[in-house]
Amino acid sequence: MLLRLRSKEGNFRFQFDPAADISVLLNKIIESSPNADPNTITISDQPRGNEVPLLSLSGRTIQHLGLNNGDLIFIQYKELAGATESTSTPTTLPSSSTGVTREPKAWELAQEDPVDTFWRSKDGKIPRNRDTTFCKHGPKGMCDYCMPLEPYDAAYHKENSIKHLSFHAYLKKISPKTDNSSASFLPPLDPPSYTVKSPCPVGGHSPFPAGICTSCQPSAITLQSQPFRMVDHLEIANMDIVDRFLNAWRRTGMQRFGWMIGHYEPYPDVPMGVKAIVEAIYEPPQAGELDGLTLGIPWEDEQRLRQLIANASTPLSVVGYIFTDLEPMEEDRTKNVYKRHPDSFFLSSLEAVFAATLQNASPTSTKSSPTGKYSSRLVTAILTATEDGAIDVSAYQVSAQAEAMVAADMIEPSVDPGIVRVKENDRTSGSARYVPDVFFSYKNEYGLEVKKSAKPAFPVEYLIVNVTHGFPQNPSPMFRSSAYRIENRPGLEDQTIESVLAALAGLGAPDIPSSQLLPPGQAHKTFELAKFLSDLHLIAFLQTTQLVSEEDIKVWLKTVTSPTLLDDPRELDPVLATEGWQSLMTFTRESAPAPGRPSNAMDEDISEDILRQIAEEQAGNNHPSSSSVRVCPHCTFENDHSGTDCEVCGLPLA
DSSP: OEEEEEETTEEEEEEOOTTSBHHHHHHHHHHHOTTBOGGGOEEESSSSSOOEEGGGGTTOBTGGGTOOTTOEEEEEOOBOTTOOOOTTSOOBOOTTTTOOBOOOOGGGSOOOOHHHHHHHTSOOOBOOOOOTTTOOSOTTOOOTTTSOBOTTOHHHHHHTTOOSEEHHHHHHHHSOSSOTTSTTOOOSOOOOOOSOOSSOSSOSSOOTTTOOOTTTSOOOEEEOOOSEESOOEEEESOHHHHHHHHHHHHHHOOOOEEEEEEEEEEETTSTTEEEEEEEEEEOOSEEEOSSOEEEOSSOTTHHHHHHHHTTSSSOOEEEEEEEEEOOBOSSOTTSBOOOOSTTSOSSOHHHHHHHHHHHHHSEEEOTTSTTSEEEEOOEEEEEEEOTTSOEEEEEEEEOHHHHHHHHTTOEEEOSSTTEEEEOOOBOOTTSOBOOOOEEEEEEOTTSOEEEEEOOSEEEGGGGEEEEEEEOOSSOOOSSOOOOSOOSSBTTTBOOOHHHHHHHHHHTTGGGOOOGGGOOTTOHHHHHHHHHHHOOHHHHHHHHHTTSSOHHHHHHHHHHHTOTTTTTOGGGGHHHHTSHHHHHHHHHHHHHSOOTTSOOOTTGGGSOHHHHHHHHHHHHTTTOOOGGGOEEOTTTOOEEOSSOSBOTTTOOBOO
């Protein structure tokens, strides 16, 4: 049942089980009034008079007090002597008096992203210059024509073609103008839930699917475009990141999927905006097809990678995912079919349900929700064709309503990619589902707003939130190299320790000392090595070889992602000082080819006659024409094939 509590701290509403002990009510009172002395708490059904000490009712249930759903209880108490705690500090009451401990609220325990902490410290006001036409005051004055605007100002957003409010601008709009640290503060965001409440707040019947009533069943749903978005802009740190991801599709024609690794920062182009910056794309195991792909969720090595990237100089996380949807035109293979446009779809119903599933699995921690979590910042990015046949990125999220509907198992994809199907009620034991009435509004041919039932299906656009995207004008990526082979591309790019050792040998890594012993004029070798190591795919692979300890790998990742890595040779010293580096250099020296032999990791499988012939060719006898030989700048092996990568170390040829 729902009970309302009124005290000097304000008005509160809580759900109670009618059969719960009175101590549950005591805990809720202490939760909403942390400075209350439990020995002095009284309750009454009137503002004045008829007070009853709460502790005198010990042993009774809430239902035995004669309380009904929606009743208002008036609370009186005396404050604890010298109490100064606020809601942000958990309070423990003396066990000798009541034994009741105030548990911290869920939103108080939420660990927000640094970008949220940044915007919470700002008022978000939009500054305006003095209007020379209407402002009649001096340069230090202010009036209605030049005073700063609120971050949710509708006219400003329309003028600047900003379709959605940012998350924090939306919070400013719906939050009361009160101190968030006060005891009466309640988070403004209530995550939508479309599942049947169990147990029923009122009780009196068996749990669903055996029984259901108006108190436990979800209300009717009216679909509407979400007015805000959790992420306002997707920024890819370097064009090479996308180009390397696309390379697999170019060489096989099969679609490809990858997790976008990055971090969040303020986005100045939108009031109180947030942008997701993609620093790398990690490709999980998958089976690509011409018109789709098969993917395992949760993906292999997920926890290992998440723990690894958290040790970067700026902690990284999974900020979204990206996949290709490309099909070359038959008449011109250099162009692609224009699939996604206003007359077809932008995000298919299958993709929308998939996005909602992943967003539900990656909620955003926030102090603005009673549960401590709300929606998600996971971005869906698609590499697809533009109208002229070129390739571009499209970015989306799905709304909180979409997340709640998928969580309640209410919707499913349909054959038409632009249509979402609403499921039917199901009271089968084990798969019970209750689907309330669902409506959506649209303007008819006369310009009138019409509400229509969403059953059996509705347009997928009601679930989508657009996200802008782009590339920085002056790229400054966290990872300086994107040359090493990408994981989980069997037969296309195979990651081997031999290729790593060959590349390190080609860079002369075993002979590069720390900065204190570095000879004059040799700093460029340190920078070349540092750039080669600054690659997430390389670091993630080395972690799996067991040649480098977990602690050393953390040091390596933090070092190679430093913003000043290529500014000073001393920046690489932490890597060169680790035991893992010394072990790797030992293997590099042992695997280095003997003079006159090619640096091929498979030499042991080649006969002596062939090796002698290769040595003679390198010495000048029967040497291939210079026009067909390209020397790898990394491992110095002479390649005489037409490919773009070295056949030994796998890195791009100069």
